[in-house]
Amino acid sequence: MPTHRKPEFSATRWSLILDARGGDEAVALQALEELCRRYWYPLYAYVRRQGRDPEESADLTQSFFEKLIEKEWLRSVSPEKGRFRTFLLTALGHFLSNDWNRSRRIKRGGGRTPLALDALEAEERYRLERAETVTPETLYERRWAMTVLEGAFLALESECGASGKRALFEALRPHLSGDPDAAMFADLAPPLGMTEGSLKVAAHRMRRRYGELVRAEIGRTVDDRAEAIDAELGHLQEVLRG
Amino acid sequence: MNPENGGNLPPDPLLNEGMDPHPAPACRRCRRPLPGGRLHGNCAACLLDLAGDTEVLDRRGAERIPERIGGYELIAPIAAGGMGVVYRARQEGLGRDIALKLISAGRLVRPEQVQRFYTEARAVARLGHPHIVPVHDAGEDDGRHFLAMPLLEGGTxxxxxxxxxxxxxxxxxxxxxxxxxxxxxxxxxxxxxxxxxxxxxxxxxxxxxxxxxxxxxxxxxxxxxxxxxxxxxxxxxxxxxxxxxxxxxxxxxxxxxxxxxxxxxxxxxxxxxxxxxxxxxxxxxxxxxxxxxxxxxxxxxxxxxxxxxxxxxxxxxxxxxxxxxxxxxxxxxxxxxxxxxxxxxxxxxxxxxRPESLSETLLRHTRRNPYLTLALLAFAAAVATGVAVTLSQARANRLDLYAADLHIASESVTEGDLGFARELLDRHRAPSPDFAWRLLRRMAEGDPRTPVDRHPWIVNGVAFSPDGSRLLSASVGSGTVGDALHLTPLSPDGPTRSLGTNGARSLAWFPDGIRFLAAHVDGRIRTWNADEGRVVSEVSGYSAAMSTDASTWVTCEGNPFPWGSTPAGPTWLRHPGSGAPARRLPDSRTVAVSRDGSRVAVSDAITVIHILDGRDGSTIRSLESQGRLWSLEFSPDGNRLVATGWRPEVRLWNLGEASDTPRLLSGHTLSTWKAAFSPDGLRLVTSSSDQTLRWWDAGSGESLGVARGHGGEVWCVAFSPDGRQIASGGKDRAVFRWPSAPPRADLTLPHRSPLRPVFSEDGSLLVTLPGTGADPGSRIQSLSEPTTASAGPHGTPLAIGRNGDWLVQERPGLLAWIPGGIAGATSRILELETVGSTPPNFLQAAVSQDLRHFAAVDAEGGVKVWDTRDGRIRHRTRIPATLVAEASFSADNRWLALAAEEHGAWLVPIGGGEPRQLDRHLDQVRSAVFSPDSRILATASVDATIGLWRVPGLEPVALLKGHRTSVDAVAYSPDGRILASLETGTGVRLWDMSTFREVATLPMPDAEHWLRFSPDGRHLAVQTASGVRLLSAP
The missing domain is CATH 1.10.510.10 (Transferase(Phosphotransferase) domain 1)
Structure with missing residues (x-):
């Protein structure tokens, strides 16, 4: 039997999950699971922010994903194209509601091997969060935005690694968001064996590539339309500015 | 873990405002604080801006976004639709954020469009309803029109x-x-x-x-x-x-x-x-x-x-x-x-x-089948001037509701949801219910059983005492209500006694018949004294199992629900006397002990089942559990193990065989929960969420039968120690006792001939033809005494008298009266027209209800009607040569109906005159019968419809749609209230003749060709591949 390759990273898209529901459900499930792995921390932060303790928060987040990855939940996703971000938060809201849990008890509801989430890592990350006077929803959205940005970083890192530009990436990484700074380029160029001018061009390209990767990452969580990406980007910009 | 309590936990100090002593460094560009961790010192907001660079906006082409419009500062797009893009915008001066809908360029061009747009916007602005999004402002800036609305941030x-x-x-x-x-x-x-x-x-x-x-x-x-x-x-x-x-x-x-x-x-x-x-x-x-x-x-x-x-x-x-x-x-x-x-x-x-009305059905039909339009317009006219208008609206509504509820009840019966079917049917209890109601109510009643007890909540466990004189039952409630432990004396019957409000899942009696073990949902396993109604001792655990002699018992502290968040728990083999832990077994969630105590099964309920030695706990073998499970049960000899739970198939292992693969017993349609072996080990009964109990041959795994009657999921079942009865309980909160053998299905009588069986005029007998070929023999079945049947005379029966005291038969070329009981000698013979020495070859023959007329159709389309009193042909006519599928008389003896394969149906006047053709069906007519009042002719056609036509004009009254392939037979109930129809290979439908709605769908995949009501209206006989099945409605 041929060995199965793990689905390409780029194949994991919310729109593909929506499309695949009628067809190859296993693929859709796998893609959903993959997306959940990427975006579970914002949910943990949300649950935690509601005042629950670390164990309970980890437990709830984990149970939520178990439930989510069950087939019927995926099937119940409306073909109306939506955003993965809002879908997850709404679904979590229902999950946390009292009624839902009671009905689960009575019906001896189903289950599935849980998505292994690292609760300790989650809590560590959570403790690194600054104390903010924000609602759980806002915290969720901010963590979501951060997760998008982190995802793009990882993608950029692997791209650079693959094309032999790891050193360049590591040198420029801390400065991706900053304003161009002549002194910085002067310092960084010699150890990389580059001129100041070529480093500036490389930095510009890398920033542009990063921007594209952020859009691609957002594209995983919304439907295919360009407007949808723009709308989601606009929303996340609001969230981070707010 | 209880989420609703989560909010009451003491807050984590890190969550408190102002507790962070080290303010984070700020972005040099936008001066926002830099987030720590994984962004490597970058500013999140600025990073995100890289993705929203102007290059990106350029891709929108013509839709370049202005920065401000009409006194609003556009902040970011939040949605896009057909009209244009919606932005979050800030109202200058007021500083509040609103939603600004920017109408796409080119959507409003002509002056009248613009005027209409603003008129409409003003109308909406005046609506003033708390659940209508108001329009604050509508305007235009540099040729772009916009609407300003409050910003609703809860999504769409x-x-x-x-x-x-x-x-x-x-x-x-x-x-x-x-x-x-x-x-x-x-x-x-x-x-x-x-x-x-x-x-x-x-x-x-x-x-x-x-x-x-x-x-x-x-x-x-x-x-x-x-x-x-x-x-x-x-x-x-x-x-x-x-x-x-x-x-x-x-x-x-x-x-x-x-x-x-x-x-x-x-x-x-x-x-x-x-x-x-x-x-x-x-x-x-x-x-x-x-x-x-x-x-x-x-x-x-x-x-x-x-x-x-x-x-x-x-x-x-x-x-x-x-x-x-x-x-x-x-x-x-x-x-x-x-x-x-x-x-x-x-x-x-x-x-x-209410469900869709008939006229709507007709309307749709007209659209779909243009060829039928004319006929259907006539239908609609007939409906408008006829039946429908004579009913007051209130009565029509009531009848519609009746038809709708009956249909839902029939679906519920088919799906096995008898509780709901009973509830629906009982809403329409009437002094003289029609056949459909009586049949469905009988089917919804389920199989014979005796109610024992009612619990406040879902019954999770039942157990007979060792002498069978008492039944223990336990329900598990929701939260604080519904838990109960009941003891009901069975012989003699007595009132149920409550042993407190502790719910339990597993129950097991000690051999003394006085003490029992109950594994309670509070995590304690208690030994009770049933006579005194008190707890003797207790240990911790969620489930327990015990050998019949109480020499081996096992307790398990694992939560029985097989999810990762509830780990398998410590499992103990205990000392028979003291109950002290004797040996620790593998952690588990569910356990079983064989009757003699020699074998123990423990399972994590997810992956593995360990078969252990009941004396020392050593492992004999391990089996893959083949999916999650809820309960395990040994056969009495300990050589078989059955697992139930979380899937419809029952898993049955033969431990005497080397194979680790269980036999899967398929039949239940939803998850199974509990299994019980008969004491002789020959049979197995399982309970399921599909509301049934199912019997199996414990050796071969063959399904032996199914019992219905619970009005909800069945969660537990047990055999009495003498093997003569079983008990069950479930979600309908009821505990029932059942016979230990599966109930019989509907009575099916042997009948293999293509000729039709005949009911006696009082409905007490049914003559069937068990053989094949030219002389299939006959068999006379008493319907009041299903076990009584006798062989009848040879020949094709046409009619049979009350109690069988006379019989009319068609024999080649002859019509014979056999009076004085079935075995009597032929009293009178009517010789039918013969050609030379060849007896006539009739395709179809029929005798009128009063026996005065006999009609026959030959293969050339010749139709003859005899007067049986003098043997003379009263009417002779002809239709085009075709195969005739059915001939029937109207009750008033004025008409003969013929269902013809090629030329539709024919209405033949018996008193003389030309046959009238009914050619409005799109395909062959397979059956044609008259309503009992002789005013309506019902026709069944291969075009999948049933037509109802007024006699004699054949004006359409209604077209009944619902069958999917072809309708092969129709029959009126004797009171005319119900029409039954048959689709070969699919089943039977019942139609209410006051509303022309389908009231019941009875799936019968083996149904074929023919159906008929008994004259007393108590039975519907349906021909099936295996004989004539009687659907009885007492």
């Missing part, structure tokens, strides 16, 4: 649908009904002010942060389509999913209150069923389906479920489908009426919505 209904609880759950139904009630009232308010919405869809229903829905975009969107001169086809390039068919056909000018009601119904449909009603790959296909098809009830849409729709859900279906009627007049007259019905549903009151 479209966003929320995917996050709703699973379809069919109470929360989902209630949420949908509540939202749509609010939305419908808002729409109604607009209607009262003369404003139509015209484009109701999920994306136009917005939520505020409190989760309340608001209707947006009144009148404007479609107005733009209409005004911008787009052709209708182009306008339909958007989604027509929520568009009323008359608007789709006739354009926006056709918009009415009724088309908005359609939109509301379509949105409700999507909320319930997960997708819009007629959603198709192309808009045109969607439109075609919306005008021609009846929407599938939303409860049947979406993923397959493990539970059938509840009554409440089916009522909500009706409500939703009423909005989606193809004819505007059949929808709710106003959005308020729709909201009222939703509110009635939410309160649990009766709703007004």
């Amino acid at each position: 209904l479209a966003d929320r649908i995917s996050g709703l609880p699973p379809q069919g759950t109470e929360e989902r139904l209630e949420t949908a009904a509540r939202w749509m009630s609010v939305v419908a009232r808002a729409v109604h308010h607009a209607h009262q002010h003369g404003v139509l919405h015209r484009d109701i869809k999920p994306a136009n229903i917005l939520f505020d942060t409190a989760g309340q829905p608001h209707v947006a975009d009144f009148g404007l969107a479609r107005l733009l389509d209409e005004e911008s001169g787009l052709t209708r086809t182009q306008a339909l390039l958007g989604t027509p999913d929520y568009l009323a068919p008359e608007v789709a056909r006739g354009g926006a000018a056709e918009s009415t209150v009724a088309s908005d009601v359609y939109g509301l119904g379509a949105v409700l449909y999507e909320l319930l069923g997960g997708s819009p009603p007629f959603s198709s790959p192309t808009p045109l296909e969607t439109l075609r389906r919306a005008s021609e098809e009846r929407a599938v009830p939303p409860s049947r849409r979406g993923p397959p479920r493990d539970r059938r729709p509840s009554g409440a859900e089916r009522r909500l279906d009706l409500l939703c489908l009423k909005c989606l009627s193809a004819r505007p007049a059949d929808r709710y007259a106003s959005a308020a009426e729709f909201a009222d019905d939703l509110d009635r549903w939410l309160r649990g009151d009766a709703i007004l919505a």
